[in-house]
Amino acid sequence: MKTYHCPQALLPDGWARDCRITVDNQGLITGIEKDSSSAAASRLPGPVIPGMVNVHSHIHQRLIAGLTGYRAVGADSFWTWREQMYRAVGLLSPDELRTLAAFAFMELVEGGYTVTGEFHYPHRLKGGEPVQTASALFDAAGTAGMSLTLLPVWYRYSGFGRQAPAERQRPFIMELNELADLVGALRGHVAESTHRVGVAPHSLRAVEVSDLPGLLSAIDSGPVHLHISEQPAEVAECREHCGRTPIDLLCEHIDLDRRWCLIHATHASEHELRHMARSDAVIGLCPTTEADLGDGLFPVRNFIDEGGRFAIGSDSNLVTDAASELRLLDWGQRLQLNRRNVLCDEGEHLGRRLWRDAALAGADALDQPAGQLAVGRRADWIVLDADHPMLDGLDADYQLDTLVLAGGRELIDQVWIAGRQQVEGGRHPGREALASEVARLRRRLAQAH
Numbered sequence: 001m002k003t004y005h006c007p008q009a010l011l012p013d014g015w016a017r018d019c020r021i022t023v024d025n026q027g028l029i030t031g032i033e034k035d036s037s038s039a040a041a042s043r044l045p046g047p048v049i050p051g052m053v054n055v056h057s058h059i060h061q062r063l064i065a066g067l068t069g070y071r072a073v074g075a076d077s078f079w080t081w082r083e084q085m086y087r088a089v090g091l092l093s094p095d096e097l098r099t100l101a102a103f104a105f106m107e108l109v110e111g112g113y114t115v116t117g118e119f120h121y122p123h124r125l126k127g128g129e130p131v132q133t134a135s136a137l138f139d140a141a142g143t144a145g146m147s148l149t150l151l152p153v154w155y156r157y158s159g160f161g162r163q164a165p166a167e168r169q170r171p172f173i174m175e176l177n178e179l180a181d182l183v184g185a186l187r188g189h190v191a192e193s194t195h196r197v198g199v200a201p202h203s204l205r206a207v208e209v210s211d212l213p214g215l216l217s218a219i220d221s222g223p224v225h226l227h228i229s230e231q232p233a234e235v236a237e238c239r240e241h242c243g244r245t246p247i248d249l250l251c252e253h254i255d256l257d258r259r260w261c262l263i264h265a266t267h268a269s270e271h272e273l274r275h276m277a278r279s280d281a282v283i284g285l286c287p288t289t290e291a292d293l294g295d296g297l298f299p300v301r302n303f304i305d306e307g308g309r310f311a312i313g314s315d316s317n318l319v320t321d322a323a324s325e326l327r328l329l330d331w332g333q334r335l336q337l338n339r340r341n342v343l344c345d346e347g348e349h350l351g352r353r354l355w356r357d358a359a360l361a362g363a364d365a366l367d368q369p370a371g372q373l374a375v376g377r378r379a380d381w382i383v384l385d386a387d388h389p390m391l392d393g394l395d396a397d398y399q400l401d402t403l404v405l406a407g408g409r410e411l412i413d414q415v416w417i418a419g420r421q422q423v424e425g426g427r428h429p430g431r432e433a434l435a436s437e438v439a440r441l442r443r444r445l446a447q448a449h
C-alpha cells in the first residue's frame with residue numbers, strides 16, 4: 001500500500017485540493033481523501049490528471065512517420081500511403097517490431113497516454129506465426145510500462161464482395177478458428193497483468209458483415225473494434241456493392257452494445273450519427289492521422305448533442321502526443337463551424353471537458369479500469385510541470401487548458417501507470433537503449449524507397 005499527496009487532482013467531479021490517494025500492491029486506487037494532510041505521503045509536485053487512453057493505434061506505423069511526405073504520384077491519397085505502409089511491414093521481423101514498438105510505446109507514455117488499444121493486423125512478419133508478433137507487442141508494452149488492450153484483427157478480403165486479398169495483405173489473413181484460438185491463448189498469457197485482449201474485424205471491406213455474428217459468438221466477450229467509415233471511396237464502394245453506407249450496413253445487422261468501438265466514423269449522415277450516439281458504442285477519433293490521410297471531419301459537436309461518446313487514438317502514430325489530438329479535434333470543428341471552444345459547454349473549460357470525457361470513454365472501450373482518478377480504477381496519472389513558465393502559479397484549469405491548447409509533452413513532468421512511475425522530468429528512462437536500433441530501422445526504410 002502506498003499513499004500520495006496531490007496539491008491538486010482532477011477527480012470525476014472536478015478539481016480537488018490536497019488529495020490523498022492510496023494505491024494497493026496491484027496498482028489500484030483504494031482510497032481518495034480531499035482536504036487531507038501531506039503527512040507520511042509521497043508528494044506529487046504538480047496538478048495530477050488521469051492518464052489519457054489511446055483507443056486506436058497501429059504501432060508499427062511509427063516506422064514510417066515523416067517518411068511519406070514526398071509526393072511521388074499525381075494525386076497522393078490514403079491508398080498510395082497504404083502501399084508505402086505495406087512496403088514497410090514487409091521489411092520488419094518480429095524482433096524488430098518488438099524494439100520499434102517498445103520505443104514508440106515509451107514515446108506515447110511521454111505524450112500522456114497510459115493505456116493503448118493496439119489494432120494489430122501484421123500477424124505474420126517475415127513468415128513468423130501470429131502468436132510471435134502478438135507476444136512481441138506485449139513484451140514491448142511491458143518494457144514501456146504501458147497497459148495494452150491487444151485487438152487482433154480479423155482480415156479476410158481486399159474489398160466489398162469477398163475480393164481476394166492482395167499479395168501484400170497475405171500476412172494479415174486469418175481464419176476464424178485460428179483467430180479465436182489466438183485470442184484464447186493470449187487471454188491465458190495476460191490473465192494476471194494489466195493487459196486485455198479483444199478483437200477487431202478490420203472493416204466491412206476486409207470482413208463481410210454476415211461474418212460478424214459468427215465472430216461475436218466465437219469470441220463472446222471483450223472489446224470489438226472496427227474501422228467503419230474512414231474514406232469517401234470506401235463509402236462509395238459499399239453503396240455500389242449493397243446500396244447501403246458502411247454504418248447503415250453494420251447497424252442493420254448488429255446491435256451495437258458496449259463491446260463495440262467504431263473507429264473513424266468520419267462520414268456519417270444525420271440519422272447514422274443519431275443511431276450511433278444512442279447506442280452503447282464508443283466512437284474512436286484519430287484527428288492527426290485523419291488529417292494526415294485527408295479523411296475528412298467527423299461532426300463531433302452534433303454527435304455529442306445526440307448523447308454520443310468519443311475517445312481518441314494516435315492511430316498511425318505520426319504524432320504521439322495526447323494533447324495534440326484533443327486540440328485538433330476542437331480546431332477541426334472551429335474551422336468548419338466558425339466558432340471557438342466548440343466541444344465544451346457554457347461555463348466549462350475546454351481542456352478539462354475533453355480530457356475527462358475522452359479518457360473515460362477510451363477506458364470503457366478498451367475494457368480497462370483506467371481513465372479516471374477514482375476508487376477501484378488503476379493508479380494511471382500524469383503530473384504536470386507546475387514550475388514550467390507557461391503553468392507556474394496558474395489555476396489548475398488554466399494549466400490543463402494550456403496543455404491542451406498551447407503545449408504538449410514539454411508540460412508533462414511525470415507519468416505513473418498502475419502505481420509505478422514511468423516518466424520523470426518528461427523522459428522515459430528506457431528510450432536511450434533502443435534509440436540507435438530504431439534509427440537504423442528508419443534509415444533502412446528510407447533507403448528502400
Ligand SMILES: [Zn+2]
Pocket residue numbers: 056058119227263315
Ligand atoms: Zn486504424
